Amino acid sequence: MMRTILFSALLIIGVAQANAAEATMKTDPTAFINHFSQVSIDDILNANIDTVEKTARFRTVFNDSFDIPAISRFVLGRAWRRASDSEKQDFLAVFEDVIVYTWSRRFKQYTGQTIKVLGTSPDGDTGTLVNSVIIDLAGQTISVQWRLRQRGEGLRIVDIIIEGISMVITYRQDYTSVIRQNGGIQGLLTELRKQAAETLPSKAP
Amino acid sequence: MTVSINSPSLLKLGIVSAFTMFALGACASKPPATDTEAFRAYEQNNDPLEPWNRSMMQIDQGLDTVFFNPVISVYQTVVPKPGRRGVSNAIRNFRTPITLVNDILQGEGSRAGTTLRRFLINSTVGLFGLFDIAQHWGLPYHSEDLGQTLAVWGVGEGPYLYFPILGPSSGRDITGYAVDNIGIDIMSWVGRADNPLWWQVVYFGGLAVDIKGNAKPALEELKASSIDYYATLRSAYRQNRAKEIRNSAPAPLPGLDDFYDDDGDGDPFSSLETEKASVQTAALPK
Numbered sequence: 254m255m256r257t258i259l260f261s262a263l264l265i266i267g268v269a270q271a272n273a274a275e276a277t278m279k280t281d282p283t284a285f286i287n288h289f290s291q292v293s294i295d296d297i298l299n300a301n302i303d304t305v306e307k308t309a310r311f312r313t314v315f316n317d318s319f320d321i322p323a324i325s326r327f328v329l330g331r332a333w334r335r336a337s338d339s340e341k342q343d344f345l346a347v348f349e350d351v352i353v354y355t356w357s358r359r360f361k362q363y364t365g366q367t368i369k370v371l372g373t374s375p376d377g378d379t380g381t382l383v384n385s386v387i388i389d390l391a392g393q394t395i396s397v398q399w400r401l402r403q404r405g406e407g408l409r410i411v412d413i414i415i416e417g418i419s420m421v422i423t424y425r426q427d428y429t430s431v432i433r434q435n436g437g438i439q440g441l442l443t444e445l446r447k448q449a450a451e452t453l454p455s456k457a458p
Numbered sequence: 459m460t461v462s463i464n465s466p467s468l469l470k471l472g473i474v475s476a477f478t479m480f481a482l483g484a485c486a487s488k489p490p491a492t493d494t495e496a497f498r499a500y501e502q503n504n505d506p507l508e509p510w511n512r513s514m515m516q517i518d519q520g521l522d523t524v525f526f527n528p529v530i531s532v533y534q535t536v537v538p539k540p541g542r543r544g545v546s547n548a549i550r551n552f553r554t555p556i557t558l559v560n561d562i563l564q565g566e567g568s569r570a571g572t573t574l575r576r577f578l579i580n581s582t583v584g585l586f587g588l589f590d591i592a593q594h595w596g597l598p599y600h601s602e603d604l605g606q607t608l609a610v611w612g613v614g615e616g617p618y619l620y621f622p623i624l625g626p627s628s629g630r631d632i633t634g635y636a637v638d639n640i641g642i643d644i645m646s647w648v649g650r651a652d653n654p655l656w657w658q659v660v661y662f663g664g665l666a667v668d669i670k671g672n673a674k675p676a677l678e679e680l681k682a683s684s685i686d687y688y689a690t691l692r693s694a695y696r697q698n699r700a701k702e703i704r705n706s707a708p709a710p711l712p713g714l715d716d717f718y719d720d721d722g723d724g725d726p727f728s729s730l731e732t733e734k735a736s737v738q739t740a741a742l743p744k
Contacts, residue, residue, distance in 0.1 A: 377725035382708060412712075417697050417702070417706075418697045422697060427684045
């Protein structure tokens with residue numbers, strides 16, 4: 254009996270701590286990035302699973318950590334305004350595929366790098382810019398900044414800036430050029446679908 | 459080969475200006491100012507020589523395929539990674555004058571001090587620059603060049619330019635590059651009086667192999683993740699230069715186009731729901 258009470262008490266404390274950690278992660282930018290990098294390293298990069306499973310796990314993490322609609326609107330810019338609802342849906346789906354597959358191709362190149370948060374500063378309306386470095390085993394560092402925004406369900410990443418190069422600005426200028434040359438958003442969607450099909454990870458190493 | 463006008467560096471500069479002249483004949487057609495959207499995109503790209511630049515990129519990629527990539531792959535097979543890092547360190551070290559002069563020209567006293575101390579430490583303890591010891595002593599590397607100095611002095615970027623071997627540049631950056639490499643880089647002076655062509659070829663060729671080899675993984679990644687690699691590289695080059703000019707100060711919010719900001723909070727990354735709600739509210743008759 255005593256044992257059951259003790260066990261339940263421990264369980265309650267454990268759950269409470271997990272909830273507190275989760276609550277911190279929802280609003281504390283440093284905790285959020287630390288959690289994001291820990292999950293990416295432990296559950297994806299270092300996990301003993303094949304690339305297809307890693308990709309599936311990354312897709313979940315990506316969906317839970319990034320505000321994909323806000324990113325998509327920024328990336329398409331003017332074209333987002335003009336796009337029909339179905340074109341927007343098509344873009345959201347294929348853009349997610351392209352990013353997930355692009356990142357999954359990098360999984361194999363992982364050689365023990367870690368992320369260290371250096372500090373934060375306010376950014377935009379309800380946001381934070383998190384300054385961090387990726388450190389490799391030889392001690393070389395790469396500067397990475399994360400733009401975060403507070404949403405109802407928690408913090409969300411809207412941009413990653415690597416050595417000054419913003420992911421969303423670079424995609425935007427790439428896609429704007431494709432839209433201009435290939436006659437509109439349908440041309441871009443065709444190209445993106447092609448890219449997604451080519452980069453689809455297979456079980457083969 | 460005793461007349462200094464025959465110097466390969468000057469020759470290179472001559473080729474560069476000849477390229478530029480030819481390029482003027484290959485301008486992208488400027489959209490009429492009445493077509494505001496297309497006109498704004500044109501202004502933003504600041505790439506009036508785009509068709510010319512695109513063909514220069516093709517030539518560069520061709521040179522990579524037939525010459526630089528095979529050389530790089532042999533080099534990477536023969537010399538293991540620590541050796542190659544030593545070579546890159548040494549090259550950085552003997553090109554210190556470029557960074558030092560430009561630190562001073564930008565009035566960056568403490569950065570100039572760092573550059574000088576790094577040079578003294580790495581040239582001695584670091585065995586002629588092969589080892590970047592200073593980095594572990596709290597003196598991390600930074601680079602400066604005349605292109606950055608001109609930017610700090612308020613000189614505009616000028617049009618985007620792409621050169622075979624050198625890669626992406628701009629009117630301002632190529633000017634700075636020429637002065638840095640012909641005037642300030644002591645290695646390019648070696649034997650200049652006697653004009654041994656082989657030294658200039660070996661030196662600048664070796665430099666290109668080192669730089670291209672180091673940049674290769676990142677550029678391949680950029681290429682694989684893009685659709686229009688030319689437009690992507692142009693964007694990435696400009697953003698990276700902007701960061702170097704800011705000396706790594708935090709990135710500013712991406713420039714706003716008025717219509718991204720329906721809720722008027724000055725933030726292009728508001729949630730779609732917020733923006734949508736504000737559009738609907740704005741549409742309601744008062």
